[in-house]
Amino acid sequence: xxxxxxxxxPLVPVLTGLAMLALRDPRALAAVDVAGSxxxxxxxxxxxxxxxxxxPVAAGPFRADAVALPFLFLIGxxxxxAAIYTVGWMREELETGKIKLGTVRHYxxxxxxxxxxxxLTVLADNLGVLWIAMEGTTITSAVLxxxxxxxxxxxxxxxxxxxxxxxxxxxxxxxxxxYAAAAHARGDMSGDAMSWAxxxxxxKKLDPGIVRIGFLFVxxxxxxxxxxxxxxxxxxxxxxxxxxxxxxxxxxxxxxxALFGIIRFHTIARGACGEAFSGRLLVLFGLVSVVVATPLIxxxxxxxxxxxxxxxxxxxxxxxxxxxxxxxxTFGALLHVINHGVTKALVFLVAGNAIGRYxxxxxxxxxxxxxxxxxxxxxxxxGAFSLAGTPPFSIFVSELYVLRAGLGxxxxxxxxxxxxMTVIIFGGLIHHAGxxxxxxxxxxxxxxxxxxxxxxxxxxxxxVMVLLGVFLPSGxxxxxxRATEVILG
Amino acid sequence: xxxxxAHHLIDDVGAMLLFTMILILGAGQLYRAxxxxxxxSVFIGIAxxxxxxxxxxxxxxxxxxxxxxIKAVALPWLMLRxxxxxxxxxxxxxxxxxxxTLAIAAAIILLSFYLxxxxxxxxxxxxxxxxxxxxxxxxxxxxxxxxxxxxxxxMVGLFASENGIFFTAMAVSQGMPLIxxxxxxxxxxxxxxxxxxxxxxxxxxxxxxxxxxxxxxx
Numbered sequence: 001x002x003x004x005x006x007x008x009x010p011l012v013p014v015l016t017g018l019a020m021l022a023l024r025d026p027r028a029l030a031a032v033d034v035a036g037s038x039x040x041x042x043x044x045x046x047x048x049x050x051x052x053x054x055x056p057v058a059a060g061p062f063r064a065d066a067v068a069l070p071f072l073f074l075i076g077x078x079x080x081x082a083a084i085y086t087v088g089w090m091r092e093e094l095e096t097g098k099i100k101l102g103t104v105r106h107y108x109x110x111x112x113x114x115x116x117x118x119x120l121t122v123l124a125d126n127l128g129v130l131w132i133a134m135e136g137t138t139i140t141s142a143v144l145x146x147x148x149x150x151x152x153x154x155x156x157x158x159x160x161x162x163x164x165x166x167x168x169x170x171x172x173x174x175x176x177x178x179y180a181a182a183a184h185a186r187g188d189m190s191g192d193a194m195s196w197a198x199x200x201x202x203x204k205k206l207d208p209g210i211v212r213i214g215f216l217f218v219x220x221x222x223x224x225x226x227x228x229x230x231x232x233x234x235x236x237x238x239x240x241x242x243x244x245x246x247x248x249x250x251x252x253x254x255x256x257x258a259l260f261g262i263i264r265f266h267t268i269a270r271g272a273c274g275e276a277f278s279g280r281l282l283v284l285f286g287l288v289s290v291v292v293a294t295p296l297i298x299x300x301x302x303x304x305x306x307x308x309x310x311x312x313x314x315x316x317x318x319x320x321x322x323x324x325x326x327x328x329x330t331f332g333a334l335l336h337v338i339n340h341g342v343t344k345a346l347v348f349l350v351a352g353n354a355i356g357r358y359x360x361x362x363x364x365x366x367x368x369x370x371x372x373x374x375x376x377x378x379x380x381x382x383g384a385f386s387l388a389g390t391p392p393f394s395i396f397v398s399e400l401y402v403l404r405a406g407l408g409x410x411x412x413x414x415x416x417x418x419x420x421m422t423v424i425i426f427g428g429l430i431h432h433a434g435x436x437x438x439x440x441x442x443x444x445x446x447x448x449x450x451x452x453x454x455x456x457x458x459x460x461x462x463x464v465m466v467l468l469g470v471f472l473p474s475g476x477x478x479x480x481x482r483a484t485e486v487i488l489g
Numbered sequence: 490x491x492x493x494x495a496h497h498l499i500d501d502v503g504a505m506l507l508f509t510m511i512l513i514l515g516a517g518q519l520y521r522a523x524x525x526x527x528x529x530s531v532f533i534g535i536a537x538x539x540x541x542x543x544x545x546x547x548x549x550x551x552x553x554x555x556x557x558x559i560k561a562v563a564l565p566w567l568m569l570r571x572x573x574x575x576x577x578x579x580x581x582x583x584x585x586x587x588x589x590t591l592a593i594a595a596a597i598i599l600l601s602f603y604l605x606x607x608x609x610x611x612x613x614x615x616x617x618x619x620x621x622x623x624x625x626x627x628x629x630x631x632x633x634x635x636x637x638x639x640x641x642x643x644m645v646g647l648f649a650s651e652n653g654i655f656f657t658a659m660a661v662s663q664g665m666p667l668i669x670x671x672x673x674x675x676x677x678x679x680x681x682x683x684x685x686x687x688x689x690x691x692x693x694x695x696x697x698x699x700x701x702x703x704x705x706x707x
Contacts, residue, residue, distance in 0.1 A: 048582065126669070128665060128666065128668075128669030128673070129669065129672070131672060131673070132669070132672035132675075132676055134672075135676040135680065136676065136679075138680070139676065139679050139680055140681055142683055142687075143683060146690075149690060149694065151695060151702065151704060152704055152705060154690060154691050154694075154695075154699065154702065155688060155699070155702035155704060155705055156701075156705060157687055158640070158684075158687050158688075158691075158699045158700070158702070159705075160686070161680065161683060161684060161687070162634070162643055162647070165647060165680055166630070166634060166646075166647055166650060168629060169627070169647070169650055169651055169654060172658075173624075173627055173653075173654045173657065174674065175656075176654060176657055176661060179665065180615055180661040183661060194665065194666060194669065207608075209607065209608045210608055213608070214606070236705075237705045243707070245560060252679070267492070296707070299707070300707070302707075305707070330685075332502055338674070391596070407606045428693050
């Protein structure tokens with residue numbers, strides 16, 4: 001069975017989603033949601049064990065290797081947390097009429113379709129399949145963003161689908177060019193010429209000129225989807241308008257899947273054009289993202305837009321890590337993918353609870369969260385300090401890796417800019433979070449206890465966040481080291 | 490068919506693709522832009538036929554047929570239906586003047602040829618001028634999207650852009666594997682459906698063009 005896991009894994013959410021279409025009762029739907037997500041997480045861990053002990057598992061156009069593992073884990077873990085959170089959150093949404101009873105099953109089914117397309121993206125060995133799955137994530141999640149049907153969500157869904165579709169069509173073009181280079185170098189056209197494993201294996205023989213242009217197209221294309229500035233326009237809109245559990249997955253997992261696509265081509269480009277070319281481009285895009293996000297974070301009033309721009313910054317940091325390169329930078333970038341995914345999902349769930357209480361996303365109106373919701377308020381402060389890069393939380397650790405790689409590689413200007421922006425963002429973020437957490441809540445805010453399931457989901461995420469801050473489990477370290485070796489070729 | 494003849498024919502089709510692209514860019518009315526992109530898709534189908542004959546790869550016939558059925562007939566029909574359904578004003582509202590758009594387009598076409606002329610050996614792996622034409626179509630599609638206000642025109646730009654990718658992909662040695670092309674076309678259809686539904690929803694509930702919504706900022 002293990003051998004077929006790369007095919008079985010995406011099949012689980014597909015079947016779960018189809019089963020959900022037949023259900024009506026919100027409770028049954030929530031139960032299936034949690035169960036289906038747990039199965040994904042368990043299978044992911046099973047697959048991880050096999051890959052670590054006996055190497056990549058391939059099945060047809062799908063293949064799970066060490067690079068895919070951190071992404072798979074992130075998708076599985078965040079799916080479980082989001083599913084647990086949704087139990088209580090959905091009850092609230094139904095009571096307040098934000099989501100109608102008739103659309104509940106569509107929401108759940110789409111959510112699992114979305115997870116399925118993300119799993120496919122990460123498991124794809126064939127670069128064409130990778131692209132098809134990535135466009136699939138856009139289509140499924142755009143419907144989720146627009147599901148509530150009000151003005152803002154429809155606008156966000158439209159911008160999202162138009163901008164990312166045109167964006168990743170650049171990615172397809174880049175894929176075609178790399179495929180052309182591979183087909184040319186091999187001289188024959190048997191079916192596996194689009195396989196990443198095959199192309200990466202012969203990357204040194206590819207024509208550097210065409211791979212260079214191909215990588216550029218892929219970086220701009222998948223970079224749009226990843227939210228790298230200056231092609232991040234859709235991200236704050238979609239993240240702020242989507243239902244909160246969906247926002248958590250958009251930011252925590254989806255944009256990481258796009259980074260995964262870039263990483264695959266980064267390996268090919270390193271082989272074909274030497275180490276410097278793709279690395280330099282990644283540093284450039286990473287720096288621009290960090291710099292562009294900073295003023296927008298400082299001046300932001302909308303809670304979820306703040307988190308959206310903050311994702312732009314952190315995607316930039318991952319790009320910086322990959323660009324600085326070497327073992328340290330690449331390892332740090334992968335660790336940052338997990339750390340940021342977990343932390344950002346936590347804060348989006350916090351935002352969901354806060355918005356439920358204050359009925360607004362305006363941070364000036366959200367005050368005294370600690371007083372009316374002590375746990376949610378605590379998680380907000382923990383998440384904010386972690387996002388800002390303070391020890392003992394996990395993001396501090398991975399940012400340190402990225403910094404070390406930058407200094408080691410002699411990128412002093414880039415490191416200086418990065419540090420400066422991090423300090424400014426630290427100030428802005430703590431300011432925003434402090435104002436929301438402390439003070440006395442307005443009279444219109446809804447008092448009372450938070451739903452237990454939402455607290456459980458947040459506690460789970462916070463636990464992992466703290467855990468990864470104080471020590472690196474040996475299993476994870478082995479996975480990331482192996483993945484780093486694969487990426488560096 | 491000799492390689493030289495295939496080369497020649499692909500260049501002719503490429504010229505027609507660029508010509509239809511100029512028609513899209515210069516169109517003053519929505520339906521004209523839609524007809525132009527439909528015509529462009531027919532030429533993509535013809536290119537598929539030429540390459541299928543030249544290389545003996547029968548998969549390309551399937552791709553050519555699918556392209557014509559879906560991109561030259563079904564999707565234009567869908568867009569015309571949407572226009573009729575929502576009764577939007579038929580004129581295209583350019584953000585920048587059409588003459589300026591055409592000047593930018595000329596620059597993009599020159600740039601694409603210049604860019605691919607710098608690629609030596611690998612051009613042998615791609616028939617004729619399919620690479621520069623593909624790059625040009627792709628970028629010009631983006632130009633259509635950013636220089637026009639209407640949601641329908643943004644879809645037209647997107648499809649034109651994708652036509653460019655398809656053209657280059659078909660001309661790479663013997664085309665991409667059939668299953669991949671079919672997957673890509675499937676994504677195009679699903680994406681177009683979601684876009685159409687979003688557009689109709691905004692029309693029916695807010696009575697506005699979805700591309701005009703500009704509430705999310707900052």
